[in-house]
Amino acid sequence: MNPATWLGRFLFAMLVLSMQGEFVTQLGCVALTGFDTFWGVELAQRLRRRQGPLRVVGIDLECPLRGSDGIDFFHLDLMDEFAEEALAEILLKTGAEAVVHLGYRTSPTRFPEADRSLNVEGTAKVLGAVQEAGVSKLVVASSTMLYGARPDNPNFLIESQPLRGNRESSYLKGRIDAEEQVRTFASHALGTEVTVLRSAWAMGPRYTDEITAFFSREFVPTCLGYDPLLQFVAEDDLLAVYEAAVCESHPGVFNVVAQGVLPLSTLLALAGRKRCPLPTPLFDRWPRLSAWTDSPDPTSSFYDYLRYLWVADGEHGWSEFGELRYTTREAWISFVSAAHVERYR
Amino acid sequence: MSEREKVISLHSNDLSEELEAESLELLRQALEDLRMEIRTSRTAPLKRETGLEKIDWPGLFDTLRGHLSQIGMSERSLSHDDFGFDADVSESLTPFFTFLYERYWRVRFIEEKEVPSESPSLFVVNRSTLLPYDGLMLAHLLMNQKKYSRPIRFLVSDSLANQPFFQPWLARLGGVRVCYENVDYLLRSGHSVICFPEGDAGVLSPFKVQGELSSFLNDGAVAAALKNKAPIVPVGIAGADETYPLLATFLGVDPSPEIPFLPFLSNFPWLGILSSFPLPVQWVISFGAALEAKDFNCSDEDSVAQEQVHRMLRVRVEAQVEAAAVYRGSVESQF
Numbered sequence: 001m002n003p004a005t006w007l008g009r010f011l012f013a014m015l016v017l018s019m020q021g022e023f024v025t026q027l028g029c030v031a032l033t034g035f036d037t038f039w040g041v042e043l044a045q046r047l048r049r050r051q052g053p054l055r056v057v058g059i060d061l062e063c064p065l066r067g068s069d070g071i072d073f074f075h076l077d078l079m080d081e082f083a084e085e086a087l088a089e090i091l092l093k094t095g096a097e098a099v100v101h102l103g104y105r106t107s108p109t110r111f112p113e114a115d116r117s118l119n120v121e122g123t124a125k126v127l128g129a130v131q132e133a134g135v136s137k138l139v140v141a142s143s144t145m146l147y148g149a150r151p152d153n154p155n156f157l158i159e160s161q162p163l164r165g166n167r168e169s170s171y172l173k174g175r176i177d178a179e180e181q182v183r184t185f186a187s188h189a190l191g192t193e194v195t196v197l198r199s200a201w202a203m204g205p206r207y208t209d210e211i212t213a214f215f216s217r218e219f220v221p222t223c224l225g226y227d228p229l230l231q232f233v234a235e236d237d238l239l240a241v242y243e244a245a246v247c248e249s250h251p252g253v254f255n256v257v258a259q260g261v262l263p264l265s266t267l268l269a270l271a272g273r274k275r276c277p278l279p280t281p282l283f284d285r286w287p288r289l290s291a292w293t294d295s296p297d298p299t300s301s302f303y304d305y306l307r308y309l310w311v312a313d314g315e316h317g318w319s320e321f322g323e324l325r326y327t328t329r330e331a332w333i334s335f336v337s338a339a340h341v342e343r344y345r
Numbered sequence: 346m347s348e349r350e351k352v353i354s355l356h357s358n359d360l361s362e363e364l365e366a367e368s369l370e371l372l373r374q375a376l377e378d379l380r381m382e383i384r385t386s387r388t389a390p391l392k393r394e395t396g397l398e399k400i401d402w403p404g405l406f407d408t409l410r411g412h413l414s415q416i417g418m419s420e421r422s423l424s425h426d427d428f429g430f431d432a433d434v435s436e437s438l439t440p441f442f443t444f445l446y447e448r449y450w451r452v453r454f455i456e457e458k459e460v461p462s463e464s465p466s467l468f469v470v471n472r473s474t475l476l477p478y479d480g481l482m483l484a485h486l487l488m489n490q491k492k493y494s495r496p497i498r499f500l501v502s503d504s505l506a507n508q509p510f511f512q513p514w515l516a517r518l519g520g521v522r523v524c525y526e527n528v529d530y531l532l533r534s535g536h537s538v539i540c541f542p543e544g545d546a547g548v549l550s551p552f553k554v555q556g557e558l559s560s561f562l563n564d565g566a567v568a569a570a571l572k573n574k575a576p577i578v579p580v581g582i583a584g585a586d587e588t589y590p591l592l593a594t595f596l597g598v599d600p601s602p603e604i605p606f607l608p609f610l611s612n613f614p615w616l617g618i619l620s621s622f623p624l625p626v627q628w629v630i631s632f633g634a635a636l637e638a639k640d641f642n643c644s645d646e647d648s649v650a651q652e653q654v655h656r657m658l659r660v661r662v663e664a665q666v667e668a669a670a671v672y673r674g675s676v677e678s679q680f
């Protein structure tokens with residue numbers, strides 16, 4: 001056959017592929033640590049179902065009961081001594097090209113040493129394994145909580161602000177240490193592109209964690225005389241940003257927050273929940289009040305987040321990932337209405 | 346055509362809008378009549394007994410309930426902006442501020458030159474009242490009396506910005522914590538900013554040395570204005586320092602780590618809650634000529650040059666305070 005015809009066909013195929021948007025992403029396999037979490041399962045299913053589906057490797061202690069079909073599951077304990085070698089072996093064996101690190105505690109438990117061992121040493125092991133296996137992309141989930149709620153915060157925290165956390169919370173200290181490791185890794189590792197996504201508290205119809213449980217109470221304790229501005233991010237938006245970070249190239253640190261802020265009193269009025277303002281010195285005497293019930297961290301380290309400003313500036317993230325679909329208000333309302341329906345299920 | 350279809354066609358044709366309005370009016374009338382009937386039937390026996398005109402309790406109850414539901418609605422306000430400023434609240438408080446402005450403090454203003462409103466500008470003011478009434482009054486003056494076209498925010502010092510009960514209200518009325526990032530963000534988004542570079546020292550000076558400005562703090566407001574090339578307007582307020590005459594301060598006494606000083610005023614703390622009311626003295630506000638960014642010719646990173654700018658601004662603001670005080674004296678002598 002005529003070589004010109006072949007060239008024409010090849011060009012046409014390239015055109016079609018690029019129009020479908022598949023030509024850009026030629027990733028084959030993505031590994032998720034912390035697969036048995038809401039974010040792990042949802043993100044895995046998203047990546048598996050997208051146009052130009054990816055092979056997804058889920059890594060966790062246990063295989064989730066729901067949502068693990070079509071996903072290769074590997075058992076691994078990040079707190080284990082040889083987790084780094086085991087993880088590197090899995091990554092090499094499956095040929096993973098991107099790793100999403102979701103395996104950390106979203107809130108403190110009653111075992112601070114175990115939390116620290118998972119959050120700090122677990123992250124170190126993941127970083128080591130990523131370097132050993134030569135993975136080209138690493139996406140790390142983080143939180144805007146790490147900036148810390150402090151009275152001397154500016155109204156909008158940008159990505160270059162220092163992570164100050166809370167003086168008394170060992171959990172937040174561990175998370176900050178983990179992120180410091182990721183930062184040093186990103187500046188030294190040459191072959192790996194690192195994306196750190198600092199998200200605000202996620203709200204949505206399906207997502208549940210300690211924070212949503214706290215806001216689902218009939219009486220929500222608040223700080224007497226304080227009414228800070230809060231911001232959230234919708235769960236769908238956060239998943240879309242995770243997906244974009246995996247499939248496209250976005251190196252750097254980004255705040256992932258929804259547009260708009262709302263005062264706590266307005267949020268609770270919208271939800272129809274009763275506010276229960278308590279004087280701030282009372283909190284440390286009554287640990288069951290906080291969302292971090294069992295943790296040895298002082299209760300006030302959580303209530304600082306309902307007392308001072310810790311709103312992050314999402315400008316940088318929006319310019320990189322595009323505007324998010326839902327505002328803070330919409331995210332909150334979707335959470336509230338789902339929680340309302342929950343009663344009738 | 347069945348009955349139902351007729352009804353549907355009646356509702357869907359062009360007449361329906363007029364009909365709807367008419368029927369709504371009728372319905373409203375009927376409801377009003379019904380309400381009146383119920384009320385009269387309820388109050389009638391009382392009338393018969395005493396023969397006196399009774400207070401319309403159900404009506405009062407209705408209005409009260411309306412007001413109460415309004416209070417609940419204000420929490421549901423959707424007019425918050427990114428800094429927590431609530432346009433609804435400030436609008437509903439405008440009559441109160443007008444009262445304070447016109448009747449209580451009888452504010453007069455003089456200006457050297459028209460205040461520029463083409464670009465967001467920074468107003469540098471002497472701090473003189475304990476609570477940020479000076480910022481509120483200046484914002485009120487610019488917004489309502491001078492029809493200034495830009496949104497205006499005033500800066501609040503650290504010691505007040507995070508006090509319980511003050512924090513939510515200051516945010517709703519347009520107060521922003523003073524720091525470089527906030528001022529930069531405000532100026533970039535087209536807001537004009539009122540700043541008090543004296544900080545807490547302005548209110549801490551004892552009563553006898555009022556009128557003399559303490560040194561300006563390097564709180565980032567001026568630096569942000571220089572970075573954004575915003576015009577800087579020196580403003581002097583005379584008389585506002587007498588709203589809370591300060592007798593003494595106990596700097597050593599820390600009620601809490603966030604309150605740096607405990608003020609002793611002529612009426613605080615002896616009069617309890619009454620002492621939070623300011624005294625009705627006359628204020629005069631004097632606006633100076635705006636200083637353009639090119640007048641300074643210094644970058645926002647040069648700290649030595651900034652120090653000079655601070656000193657220069659302090660002289661200008663002092664001149665404005667003096668002008669305002671002179672005018673105030675002349676006004677007072679008229680009475």
